[in-house]
Amino acid sequence: MAAVPRISEEERATRREQILDAAMRCVAREGFHKTSMAHVIRESGLSAGAVYGYFRSKEEIIGAVADRAMDIVGPAIGKAISQSPAPRPTEIIHLVTHAIVRQTEEAEVDITRVAVSAWAEAARDEAVRATAAEKIGGFRSLYADVLRRGQEAGDVDPAVDAEHAAQALFAFMPGFMLQRLIFDDITPETYVEGIKALGVR
Amino acid sequence: MAAVPRISEEERATRREQILDAAMRCVAREGFHKTSMAHVIRESGLSAGAVYGYFRSKEEIIGAVADRAMDIVGPAIGKAISQSPAPRPTEIIHLVTHAIVRQTEEAEVDITRVAVSAWAEAARDEAVRATAAEKIGGFRSLYADVLRRGQEAGDVDPAVDAEHAAQALFAFMPGFMLQRLIFDDITPETYVEGIKALGVR
Amino acid sequence: MAAVPRISEEERATRREQILDAAMRCVAREGFHKTSMAHVIRESGLSAGAVYGYFRSKEEIIGAVADRAMDIVGPAIGKAISQSPAPRPTEIIHLVTHAIVRQTEEAEVDITRVAVSAWAEAARDEAVRATAAEKIGGFRSLYADVLRRGQEAGDVDPAVDAEHAAQALFAFMPGFMLQRLIFDDITPETYVEGIKALGVR
């Protein structure tokens, strides 16, 4: 019934990835708004028309890149977090920070930089804010789940709403990323040590 | 003999502030790079030439705005922090988060939004990164001082480098700002409660 | 495999000519620096973006226009000059001045005016100076060749370096152009007559 596409869905997805990869490299270098479509087009190796065949506008690419950037640590730690017994807060931060460092060292783009750009973009672009809310909200839910289990184990004060504790625990991720962006002196080890020194278990 | 300025240093400073105020409003709305000089000019009520009489370039305005945005909570809590006896970590976060909320509610611009834009800009602009390093570094030093005093009082593990604890404590500021930017559910009260639940004193 | 250009090299060259024609008209009217890119764009009938697709900058257009303007008499007389027997100096100036007059009368732009602008530009733009050196140097070489043959024929003092005689002979071209620009009273005939009166053969 539907018009048969000339290229398969698979090929289409591959091309999209190719464009987003290119865009991520550009955004990591120059941020969303100093990255021009011409940069993305050149970097992707496609033509202007081709790129616009996969994304309706720069805004849509920004949305997709922001989505990717904020999706990057979540999956890596999702499994670890759901293990039994529930990991302690400091163990979670250990996992998260190591995942971040691994990402920035292994991948060809520093996703940290893209993520920070995405936070800024969330301030002005409703769609990006919605994505951020979804991703960060997902994170906090995950945290809240573990923390609830931690309350049973005695690691977290059981009198407190686990959602609030999740707000607090979440802070360590952007706190780490921001400091990594600006300083050389922070590592998962120094960070987790510091967190423990504050009393976090 | 010396060229007598037709407007006083004071008036000049006032005009600069007027331009920066305008620029902050624009940046809070649209970020650094979606804010055009035309926007700043219109918002400031001056002419293009006048604005360029006070700032050599957009880059310089970005630098000054970033400086301001990251300077905003520091002074407000500097004094409180140096009081005796040393405030506990959770008291510091209480102060900081309330200062942030007060700022965003009282001032005509939401500096939080500008600060987040400044973090993103630090990723690509060496000068902004230097400013960020200075401001955030200053913060962490302040924290490290209090934490050292806290180590004597028994609030913080004395075996740990206070600088590392400061890295951890610092995280609560961007963590709060970022979540405020995206969600409505976070207040100084929920946040500090959550932090305490994690074990921070 | 190779990127197939959508418009042929020929079409591309035609468009370049179209832009340069427009630029020459503008420069003949207003000189290099009173000609704005907006003028060239309007005159060419293309859009701003299109023009910048063919030339990277105004400077590049200036360079190309200057090149053209100083290239204009050379080819026309090159052949005539190489004929055998060698034309006498006054015959050369007859050819050159007639070529100049024909140009300014037939073409829609007065290239004389553009050439004079190019001399001025050579004073401040290294690239234009290099072009001028190449074109004028070429002229002088051509002259030196003929003059060497003229030395054999007895038209030119054989004791003198032909290059020096070429410096002298060259002068009649800018001398004619400059006076044509400012006065109405000079024609190839009055000019060549005057040159002969001075003793030139």
Place this chain on the structure above:
Amino acid sequence: MAAVPRISEEERATRREQILDAAMRCVAREGFHKTSMAHVIRESGLSAGAVYGYFRSKEEIIGAVADRAMDIVGPAIGKAISQSPAPRPTEIIHLVTHAIVRQTEEAEVDITRVAVSAWAEAARDEAVRATAAEKIGGFRSLYADVLRRGQEAGDVDPAVDAEHAAQALFAFMPGFMLQRLIFDDITPETYVEGIKALGVR
């Protein structure tokens, strides 16, 4: 009857010279239209308002500078030319070229460059063209006078209108200036030698 000026005519003239000196330096460097009023103002050491107190517009400064630049060799050779017996054409060019070289070497500005800019400006500015016509016309008249005397002495063909011979003789001045602007290889000696080789007496 007239309002008494606060400063004397003499002081006024001095200031005008000061401004024109500054403008000549600027124009020699960058030409008429790449020289901004701000450059002239800074170089003159006066204020914008002051400069506009002496010249109504940039155009007027351009006119005055062009006037000066084209006036520069005339006076220096006027006397020499009117001596008795009449100098030969080659002697005149000897004088003129040496005067040019002396000017460019002694003065702090290279007037040659300003003069060439003035020729270009004559193509677009009616007032500058009128000045050029006056100055160059004066030159040619001077030449015509000497040549008439030369006709009596047998140096110049007496059958030819001396005005036409003056057109020819005049060419050697711009010819020398233009080549000096672009090449290093031309001196009064090589030039006059070449002129003689062509048969000029």
Place this chain on the structure above:
DNA sequence: AATGAATGAGCGTTCATTCAT
């Protein structure tokens, strides 16, 4: 489906000139 030349509004910045002091 893919190409890349073309569009023209908009960019950051400079300009000649004015006028309140």
Place this chain on the structure above:
DNA sequence: TATGAATGAACGCTCATTCAT
């Protein structure tokens, strides 16, 4: 008279996007 801050049109150039091929 002299000052220099202010004006705002115009500058050279880039941008996201379109569409004939």
